Amino acid sequence: MVGEKPNVASKLAQALGNYSIEENHGVKNYIVETDDEKIIIAPAVGHIFNLEQTSEGWDYPVFEVDWAPTFETSDSADYMKKYYRNLRDQCEKADEYINACDFDLEGSVIGDRVIKELGTTDESRIRRMKFSTLTPSDLEEAFDNLEDFDKGMTEAGLTRHILDFYYGINVSRALMQAVRENDRYKTLSTGRVQGPALNFLAEREREIQEFEPDPYWEIFLHNSEFRAKFHDDGDERIWEEEVADGIFSEIEGEDEAEVSNIKINNYSHKPPVPFNLTGLQKEASSQFNINPKTTQSIAQDLYEDSLISYPRTESQKLPPKIGYKNILNKLKNQENYTEKAKKVLKKDKSDNLYTKQGKKEDDAHPAIYPTGQNPGNLSKNERKVYDLIVKRFFAVFGKPAKRQSLTMTLEVNGYTFNAKSKVTKKRNWFDLYDPYVKVEEAELPELEEGEKLPVDEFEQAEKETQPPRRFSQTSIVSELEKRNLGTKATRAQVVDRLYDREFIKDDPIVVTDLGLTIAETLEEYSPEIVSEELTREFEERMESIKNQEESKEEALERARDELGETLRNFKEQEKEIGAKLVRAIDKYRDQKRKLGPCDRDDCDGTLQIIRTDNGRFVGCTEYDDCENTYPLPNNGEVTSQGEICDECGTPKIHVSRKSGNNYEMCIDPDCSTKDDW
DNA sequence: GCAAGGTC
Structure with missing residues (x-):
């Protein structure tokens, strides 16, 4: 039985009953023996096999690919060696094979490659375990109802890999080859996710570059304790200078305003939802200015130290079965968290603790939470991210905060001004999330309708409309999430790659001339790669392969045809395309070497x-x-x-x-x- | 030297 990763192998073992552990190459295998069979549960570590080119050279198009052990094709995958060797040893012993990886396309591929490459190609000897959560009851039921080899899903998954390779490698090579035709060298890349990501950023960059600000005017009333803003039927901006001047001249010199209306609104400020990976990345960025990729790797470290739960999750839900009380009691023993933990535990003495839940779900994992285990020495950033995770965990137990907003309308010579305030009446969950609560607190003096109020002065300010906001590293990750591009584990990496390639710089993100030129070139010569439609199309094709309405070979053949056409067209104009890219590369390199006056x-x-x-x-x-x-x-x-x-x-x-x-x-x-x- | 997707 192949599990997707070591942790899951252990859970499978626990669900199946009595087991013993046998280590091989430093990898734990779980042995479950019944009267008539012996099951070895062995872990993969994600994709133990990966695609590689089987033909020679760096030319394109390249369509000949095959599967190879990932540790052989990737420098950073050395850690996979022992898992690979263990799987090889265990597969040799087996008569039948169970793919017990996550029940999705990738899981089907992970298990299929291990079994077919190291075990058997005879599909009648392969079973598939179908489960949607890792609870013992779900796993037990799945084991009792093993399904046949999942041909449809496996073929769909394999096809997804190959299509991504075809599009990504070939168009990336086309870009680099174009530059090389002009006797220069630069690492360039694009792909099904990188392409649209760069495209969103480039579109925004062009909007900003083309933006022409419009001037407008605002008029303020200043009092010793607050300021109020002029508005005309809700519109605070005055678009013509003469109009603003006119109003200003009619109120200038007035030293009194009348309170014409006071509107009080009491409202609840709900606690936040539990963290999924994107949520954690957003908050770590806004609170500490740590970028999403760094946050991801810090979270992975904290997870490996058993301080937090599995971080690569989409879920915003914390089911009771994680054992709220036990975790809170452990946190209580940590000096920094004693007070907050006590507060939560006191909230409900009858064991009926419940948390705020978000909408997003994940089949395999709950939202991110602390285990309660006492951290030893943490680096500065690890400490920050850990603290954020713990306090968010507290906060989701909290009651909504009670807030009050107050809008006071003032009149001067028939013109109206608004002053607004927001104050917290009852902090509730705010106390659990300190110091990460960011809300406006501004108080207004207590006045009554009809009361007169002294005015210190009026101010007329000229302003201008602002260009659209730039994406930040975090907001582009959210944008990809919203559009269903990439996955929770890959989005931050994709953005990071755009930095590596020098297509983007800084944060908030500025698209470089090179990035803009790449986006423009791709849009013209390979529009499918910058369009999010490619992902939608892949999804549809995978669905029909899964349902065995289309074969893997048909889908690949079609991609080779379509992509082949694009690439031929690209190649014909390689020299000109390259010249344009080289100009952008040179310009960027020249800018980069300039240090200052x-x-x-x-x-x-x-x-x-x-x-x-x-x-x-x-x-x-x-x-x-x-x-x-x-x-x-x-x-x-x-x-x-x-x-x-x-x-x-x-x-x-x-x-x-x-x-x-x-x-x-x-x-x-x-x-x-x-x-x- | 090139992708996207799992994972330590």
């Missing part, structure tokens, strides 16, 4: 990184007239900090090393900021 008084040049055979240094663009130079560190990537040193006036740089040892400094080695270096 030359610090010589009489020089208007720009200091930039100069590379030589022996290394690199900083020189001035006006090097005919200006001999200003500075040394640079030999190792690490140097980028401009976009700032000038207060002490010496030279540009500040950011040095990032592969070791993860990053630092900032100005480029003058004699600057007093380095006195104690």
